[in-house]
Amino acid sequence: MERLVSTDFYNILSQISVQEMDPENIFKVFRETMPRVAVSRGIVLLRATMYEPKKRSREMNVTEVVLLDASGGEETNNIELEYATANGGRVIVVSGIKRDEIWTTECKEDCYVLSKAIYLLVGRAKTMSSLYNLMFYDQLTGIANETGLNRFMGTTIHKGKFTSYCSNFLNIKNMKLLNSRYGDAAGNIIMNGFAKAIDQFASTEGSGIAARLGGDNFLVFILQEKEDEFLQFVSNIIVPYEVGGEKHNIKVESRVGYYFIKAGDGINECMRNADVAVKLTRNNDGINVIKFEESMKTHMLKMKQLEQNVPEAIANKEFVVYYQPKVDISDEGNFRLNGAEALVRWVRDGEMVPPGEFVPVLEKNGLISLIDYYVFEQVCIDINDWIARGMTPVKVSSNFSRRHLQDKDFASKVEAIIRKHNVDTKYLEIEITESYEDEDMNALMAFEKSMHAIGVHLTVDDFGNGFSSIKMIKNIVADTIKLDKSIIDGIGNEGADDIIVSHIIQMLNKLGKNIIAEGVETKEQANFLRANGCNNIQGYLFAKPCARDVFESYM
Numbered sequence: 001m002e003r004l005v006s007t008d009f010y011n012i013l014s015q016i017s018v019q020e021m022d023p024e025n026i027f028k029v030f031r032e033t034m035p036r037v038a039v040s041r042g043i044v045l046l047r048a049t050m051y052e053p054k055k056r057s058r059e060m061n062v063t064e065v066v067l068l069d070a071s072g073g074e075e076t077n078n079i080e081l082e083y084a085t086a087n088g089g090r091v092i093v094v095s096g097i098k099r100d101e102i103w104t105t106e107c108k109e110d111c112y113v114l115s116k117a118i119y120l121l122v123g124r125a126k127t128m129s130s131l132y133n134l135m136f137y138d139q140l141t142g143i144a145n146e147t148g149l150n151r152f153m154g155t156t157i158h159k160g161k162f163t164s165y166c167s168n169f170l171n172i173k174n175m176k177l178l179n180s181r182y183g184d185a186a187g188n189i190i191m192n193g194f195a196k197a198i199d200q201f202a203s204t205e206g207s208g209i210a211a212r213l214g215g216d217n218f219l220v221f222i223l224q225e226k227e228d229e230f231l232q233f234v235s236n237i238i239v240p241y242e243v244g245g246e247k248h249n250i251k252v253e254s255r256v257g258y259y260f261i262k263a264g265d266g267i268n269e270c271m272r273n274a275d276v277a278v279k280l281t282r283n284n285d286g287i288n289v290i291k292f293e294e295s296m297k298t299h300m301l302k303m304k305q306l307e308q309n310v311p312e313a314i315a316n317k318e319f320v321v322y323y324q325p326k327v328d329i330s331d332e333g334n335f336r337l338n339g340a341e342a343l344v345r346w347v348r349d350g351e352m353v354p355p356g357e358f359v360p361v362l363e364k365n366g367l368i369s370l371i372d373y374y375v376f377e378q379v380c381i382d383i384n385d386w387i388a389r390g391m392t393p394v395k396v397s398s399n400f401s402r403r404h405l406q407d408k409d410f411a412s413k414v415e416a417i418i419r420k421h422n423v424d425t426k427y428l429e430i431e432i433t434e435s436y437e438d439e440d441m442n443a444l445m446a447f448e449k450s451m452h453a454i455g456v457h458l459t460v461d462d463f464g465n466g467f468s469s470i471k472m473i474k475n476i477v478a479d480t481i482k483l484d485k486s487i488i489d490g491i492g493n494e495g496a497d498d499i500i501v502s503h504i505i506q507m508l509n510k511l512g513k514n515i516i517a518e519g520v521e522t523k524e525q526a527n528f529l530r531a532n533g534c535n536n537i538q539g540y541l542f543a544k545p546c547a548r549d550v551f552e553s554y555m
């Protein structure tokens, strides 16, 4: 009588290397060595164990059952063995032969052996699955990591399906703020919820994959025909979280750069292009989704060059200062120039690059500080020049990155430039973006004191952009608050914005702060601001930033 389990079974099994422990392989071994044994369901669960640890645990946590289906269920034709697992679960292995075969003693013996073999295999698969898990899945969110992503992409390339995908680089907006505001634990929950949402979309509806590349960066692979739907989905992800026992929901906003993969692209290409596109969203206020275009590559190359050559570019006078007028609108019929903001421009190969495209890059590596001091110095020079030429300058504000607050010599560096040019400080103002981090708050307070002592005005820029809270208002040390364009944009849209803006203005007025609104583009906005007690504006309604000589004509 032919045995069910031949020595071939063990021989072949022992030759399968760990990498080849693919369920298909094991199935093949079963099939080839035991034609009379039915093995289908057992294999399915083995596959689940090895390849989808997440799903597996959901399916198998209660009772871990591995069935070697005897496809007929006649009791005499199979043997059921039960094993206890380390985590208190059970594995039941049923092995048997097909119904029309004769159930001999040898058969039974073989089924015992088989059952034991399956059990061992499952054990091996479990070790494998934890290895797989570590190797291919992100430990914080449970979705794929970069290796998992690469494996997926490798497979799609292998299947010739790579070009049916679109790669999306996603970056959660304000993750740092979320963490500092709600605490790291809640921050993690929020990130997790976001990861799960995109993963679910990608793996079910998009037949793709979502992977966390580290930090708050994700790469999502979506079938091209699902891309629109995906972008729609991403713009509206709501995640529940808990702080101090209270349940909340938060809309997690992200920036997306996406790229439709083309023939001939490799893995690097499709990741890099989506990355290039997402980087550009950082430089564009209000634009969260950008599609990759070839021209972006030359742009990025320029940025790289700039990063390497800021001092050289400064020496070559590639940076020029533009001035945008600030006006007093208290007299409706007669706007009066009462200040200006200095805004840097980079002239590269005769082309004007707006700061939105390079300031964020230089903010990251700290080179922005060179530019800030350069612009400030140019402003000092221009003011003296205007006076020398018989003009009466207005107060000019210069932007300084928040990074400077970490430099304990910030104030003295500013003072040194003022002394060097011997400029009257009543013409000088400094804009710094608001922040909510306490350390920064203290540094800002100290800086404000130093500036106050020498008569330099301080303005908190971009107020209302991001995470303002009413509590913040009373802590603001600056003389002037600049209302961010994003809240001005909302004026007249019949939402809550009107109410909020008017109350913010009221509060700031009561606290004795000066207020200026930026990004004012329409008469309606100006009228609303005036009616509500804000008489200083800056925006295209009056003038765009312009070259020095044009600005002189305004003065």
Ligand code: C2E
Pocket: 324, 342, 343, 344, 354, 355, 356, 359, 368, 371, 372, 375, 398, 399, 400, 401, 461, 462, 518, 519, 520, 521, 538, 539, 540, 541, 545
């Ligand atoms: P910001 O400080 O908020 O400057 C205001 C920006 O809004 C300017 O863009 C200005 O051109 C634009 N703007 C003003 N009015 C309007 C309007 O009515 N409508 C619209 N759509 N836009 C308006 P710009 O010059 O491109 O500067 C962008 C940002 O670059 C600045 O935002 C600032 O954060 C940064 N930046 C510019 N120069 C410097 C600098 O010397 N140092 C530092 N650290 N940052 C700078």
Ligand code: CA
Pocket: 341, 399, 431, 461
């Ligand atoms: Ca500014």
Ligand code: CA
Pocket: 461, 462, 482, 484, 485, 518
């Ligand atoms: Ca601003």
